[in-house]
Amino acid sequence: MKWTKIITSFMIIFCLAFSVSAEEQGIKSLQRRFDPVIVTGQTCSLTGEPILHYGLYALKENRLIPIPFQIDEKDEDGKFILTHGKHITTDNDNNHFDANDELVFMAMDTGEKLPGKALLPQGYKACAEIEVTGPVSQEKAWVYLMAFNTPEYKSSLDYVSYNHKTLSFSTRNYSGHYNKKFPVGASKYAFEEGLGGHGKDFIDRIKARVKIKSMGITLNRSEEDITVEEEGYIDGPVRVVVYSKNATPLFLGIPVSATKQYTYYYDSYADFAFSASFPIKPGYFRATIIDDFKDAKGWTFYNSNNPSGHIIDGKMDDSDKKLDRSPWTWSVLTRDDLSFWSVWIAPPGCPVKASLYFNDDENAKDKMEDDPGELPGIGFDFNIGWDKLKADTVELRLVHFYTKGYQKGMETDIRNIYDAPLSATSVTF
Ligand SMILES: [Ca+2]
Ligand SMILES: [Ca+2]
Ligand SMILES: [Ca+2]
Ligand SMILES: [Ca+2]
Structure with a gap:
């Protein structure tokens, strides 16, 4: 028997005793x-x-x-x-x-x-x-x-900086920039020294494509139609908070979506809002937000529904088409020692869900881009639940993380920031 049992219980008692005393001793x-x-x-x-x-x-x-x-x-x-x-x-x-x-x-x-x-x-x-x-x-x-x-x-120490004249942001781990012609999503992303990166831009642009049907009219809107008006910002040592008003013109000057939201930049991640408000309830609404990579050939893609890894090769074949596109909670594109992550967060009870947008095609045609092809295009296809949305406004949050290489389990550290946030209590003396 029983030796194993005795040893195990001894170890459990020992571990419990140790953890209690670690906390009592105030060890981090x-x-x-x-x-x-x-x-x-x-x-x-x-x-x-x-x-x-x-x-x-x-x-x-x-x-x-x-x-x-x-x-x-x-x-x-x-x-x-x-x-x-x-x-x-x-x-x-x-x-x-x-x-x-x-x-x-x-x-x-x-x-x-x-x-x-x-x-x-x-x-x-x-x-x-x-x-x-x-x-x-x-x-x-x-x-x-x-x-x-x-x-x-x-x-x-100052972990994060923002320049509102050049529309650029940087930390020791990553940097980025918005194009003034379509500032709703970044058109430069880079890994920086803190992760062993060298500041090389790896993104073509973030595409925001919206399809709306209303009063018998179908409208397609893109990141180039969305206006962004920055109200102001906070730039501290730990975070940058930018407050902006975004509007997507619909027709006759009626905006389908005029919203105000915060963007946050921290040491390892940037947290953006994708807000939609509907002064007129559209019959149909679908939005895709795509991270269009310049050239990530040879990088490996993982997400919550495709955890075994899929290598990017610039060609859309059967193996790409077999990927599970159902609503996901995290995705990462990784190259040896560097990883770029996406997660999304919806308010509690929100029926809108993001399916996976995935396009590994160096020959993909798109008039609205700067580097030809999507190599790959990975992102959020908000194609589910708009019809069940009761509120007139919804704020979904999209978060991009920059880390060193991917090891299984890192996704828990990343999701926990939102799913199991840290709490604090205090005593004065
Ligand atoms: Ca005050
Ligand atoms: Ca106050
Ligand atoms: Ca492929
Ligand atoms: Ca492209």
């Missing part, structure tokens, strides 16, 4: 790599001071180190205060941290739990210990938000 167990941690002022319970007077620290090797963070303000309606761009806005409390403002930092920068007050810096007014928890395995880590009487020393 949080493994999340790509997640931001977003904590409202209400949760921090250390509000009321001018935003410039806060510092955020993590305990690493027995020292409190300043880590990159930002506090983004929100107004009474929950809209972000835009600190740059055309329409700058202000909160009603003269740049103080209040209950609905958001503290943001990266999970990868968190540290251990402070054993006592001895390591706290001189002259802090108040301190909040923020405990971050990953809900899947209760993994934990800590950071310390402190308020001072004067502007405090901060980390000089």
